[in-house]
Amino acid sequence: MVLSEQIRAEMDGLIDKIRLDQCDDGSWRYCFESGPMTDAYMIIILRTLEYNDEDLIKTLVNRLLIKQDSSGAWKLFDDDSGNLSVTVEAYTALLFSGYIEISNEKMKKAEEFIRQNGGLESVHVSTKFMLALHELYPWPSFFPIPLLLMNVPKSFPLSFYKFSSYVRFHFAPLLILGHKKFTTKNKWTPTIQHLFTNNKLKKISKKRRFPAFKIPFIKTFSKIGIKKAEEYIIQNIERDGTLSSYASATFIAIYALLSLGYEVTSPVIQNAVLGIKSFLFELDDSHHIQNSPSTIWDTALTSYALQEADVPLNDEAIRSSANYLLSLQLKIVENNSTIGLGGWGFSDSNTQNPDVDDTQAVLRATTTLSLIDDDYRKSWNAGVRWLFEMQKKDGGWASFEKNSSKYLKLIFPIQNFVDTAIDPSTADLTGRTIEFLGSKLKLNMNHPRIEDGVNWLINNQNEDGSWYGRWGISYIYGTWAAITGMKAVGIPSNHPSIQKANSWLLSIKQLDGGWGESCKSDIERKYIPLSFSTVVHTSWVIDTLISINDYPTSEIDEGILNILNWLKTPDKRMTYPTGGGLPGHFYINYHSYQSIWPLLTLSHYLKKYKTSD
Template sequence: MTKWDQKIDWLINRLKQDQSSDGSWAYPFDTGTTTDAYMIILLRTLAVQEDQLIRGLAQRILSKQSDNGAWKLFADEENGGNLSATVEAYYALLASGFVKKDDPRLVSAKKFILEHGGIQNTSMFTKIMLAITGKYKWPAFSPFPVEMILLPAACPINLYQFSIFGRANLIPIMILASRKFSMKMKNSPDLSDLFSARHPGHSWPENRDLLDWIGEELKKISEFPERLHASALDRAKKYMLARIEPDGTFYSYFSATFLMIFALLSLGHFKNGPIIQNAVKGLLSMATVIDGLPHMQYTTANVWNTALISYAMQNAGVPKEDETVAAANRYLLSRQHNRSGDWKIHNPHGAPGGWGFSDINTINPDVDDTTAALRALIREAAGGTQTREAWKRGVNWTVSMQNRDGGWAAFEKNVHGKWLKLIPVEKAEYLLGDPSSADLTGRTLEFLGNYTNLENRHPAMEEGADWLIRHQRKDGSWYGRWGICYLYGTWAASTGLAASGIPASRPALKRAAGWIQSVQNHDGGWGESCRSDIHQTYIPLGHSTLTHTAWALDTLIAVSEKPTVEMEHGITWLLSNLEKQDWTTAYPVGQGMAGTFYIHYHSYRYIFPLLALGNYRRKYS
């Protein structure tokens, strides 16, 4: 057995060992310390007795503090740390009751906070959390009028022109802001000394923005504005309650559930009532353990992990009859959606058949998870009637979600209005919109081109390829919305174009390969900084990561008829570093709420090297 085969077998065996009893993989969805901090604050505010968990979360938060007192979203973050994350961590540690204000670690954190503008310079979402818990004053007017929920879907500007992800967070915020609700915990810590007098900084946006104007105009045309307001609150409440998942969470999202709990409290629900108690239990169920300490996941990633792993293993030669693969595919089939969600509003003729991201997700499918699950099921679908029908439903749903511009988005169809830039929210076009993206369009084309019988001349294929070619950057790269960042987008777009029949000699793929080669590190690997997302331009990490290297290699494999020198150099680095453990193996390579939190997928270090090595061996051996 060659070293190459040994490394592939090592990856496969490691994945087999980590499979859960239900057939899924529950690798952590690691988003840093923000959710840990919010969970402490929530539990203390509701007086939920979870001292052991709170102590563990506090220990984890402290373990992530930098020497300068700050907390970071990623290792090479600018300014020495992240102000919002540091304020959240400071608040949570005090709220836990296990760390005192004169603790040197908190003294150091306070110094960082004040030097960087104080609480008033934090992000809007941090301010909202502080306002909810009585640490920050709500604005004089609501920048998010709840009356907007009454606008019909046919109206050019309405809540259904936001992404489902943005809508799930915005609706409870609208309720809370309209009622200026706050609820202090017992023995609430004093944060007044975190306001900086030297740096007045930014407060709430006090200018009248588009949403506020819409709310005021609705009130003017209403004969009974108070009744209109009450009706809007009632509809917002019903929207949330109708989308609670079986585990009690709102769409399986931590932030949306956190906000929903307080929104329901503001509307008169009791904290000991069943809806709020079940929501808290649902959040508690998303706890995982990393390096011996608890972490509150933003959501679970079981479906995503399982679909990618099942496919990567089969691609590397594991037969579909292998019990690991068979159990994984049984799990995936059990998680296919059978009822419609909000996606139906802009896709009225589509039938359910997609997959969601998390373990408990029944009405919020997305295109990327769906094609990932379908890749895993393709071999089984070829031989089994039941699986074949499920596979067809998934393919049909995927095709039906193509945007009119030719691309694919994550959750919605044709939700990408330019007017979103008028809303006073950081990166509103990414948080509240769901436009076509290079990663979703590329991965969808790769699936359709390699695993279905759609011809390259099919309109869906041609329009998708045209979208990608139109959106390629001058340097040959593409921006990836859900990964870091240009390496991710270029990998997805290149493999998608190749699968759609675009020859490697075409300028788009030649430029893509040239760009990939131009950003290769001297050691043979690739690595990209999360700062690429913030500055919207490629910024090298200065170190190679397993995942970025695998994406870059898979790009070159897709567009090269024979191995290249750059490819061989990258393969050598990958084979030599598969088992390493250092800060680069924990570096985030996924992004969620653009510029606000980044994701370390613990599964990626195994999945994508296995995929690249499997593709190399199949194509060139």
């Protein structure tokens, strides 16, 4: 069979599978699969609240046991030697469950790994925070992020509102808990003092307060700050009961509300638990609590991929998905009044917080329909306006914020603070937004916004020719987004930046003819190859090379053949995490990606080369 026929056959198979996966409401609901954190925290919160759902607890215990490595550790990705923080979280959750004894052989192995890797003292700050809530780790004498931030005016550089929205949802409850040094303990709370390697920390002291909090002036401002933080939490609770559709933020919010005197039986806490439970996804071998269901993201990208594969607009799969997406466009609200339509969020339960990436993805999926339907056109035009409004002063685009304060990173020396609290322009957001504006709006370098965006990309290219991608793994991801964006707005292939990137991509080709990048790149901030290629990374690279080359090269053809072959055998090439969340702590295996990105790359190959071999 000639290559073009092989490609078409594989595309048809992917399209058929995607059709079967579509839900009745027009959406695609694939699993947003991450590490053990959400499953562990769900067990802990259910036991903390003494919430009666033994079936769920047993299900999550099974999930954690399945995911434990033979070394005793839990991993975030295949080539990880074991992650100390998530191992402590999983270990603690299993003890909380009451179904696993501390003497269990699996627990003994986990204990050995924890102690050999520095003990509780060496875990991530977020893990220490969780442990402190249960009197399993000492609260610091002075919490590094003061509650007084809530009282700083919005216009000030160090205001709470200068943090990215993603972080605000987590920090509002965290500020309350850190200030109050709240703890809770019941019959389910385990003892894990044996996991300390420093004897001085084994005895957990009671609440230790910074003396300034006793000063009347400070005390008054603290009360005001607590009230503002509480109001922020309540205002951002979604209809499903979660805090802005994040399980991680909702977990912290439950503790914060308990610290403020809310009863376990109060509707806000009970609804929060129900909201997190609704994130449960049934997998082949277990069940997993998703941190934030990726329904809008998956639906938009899947619809776009189908259209790129020439599925017609009048096809029910396209129409129903577009109607679904249209219904979820968020409104722009100022002073409690709706002033227009804006962008889209990541999860379908998110009704308040749009982001650039999901907005450009939805706009891609609805562009052609907007040309023939007035309802789509109105929605689409509003989304494009919002996207332009989100461009930063430096010319790039970030995820959530138009302009965030650069001074925050100088004040708070906290693990991963810059990765989360600051929302700078990134190559992946800038590249994809430019690609959309070029391929769908036909804008080019004659447009000043495009010129600014391209200049940002050129100025932020790494010396080796790559770009770092914030929300994917990692340098392959960023380089794919940057180059396909630049090509879409008319940058010629002989441009030095593109040639430099092309050389870099070819230089990191694996011996098996594909491409694969380790999640360690995200941690080390330099490209680190995997020992094997992945379908998603190879699809991104081949898509990039297709955009650069007028004719198929040997590397492109070899990559295409590899994609075709690897799709036939689901294994780690398909399941390795290629989504980034928090460097060193949170990675995502998007179950949608194993269909979306190969389908797009195969479609682009046929469209550009129309090869018949």
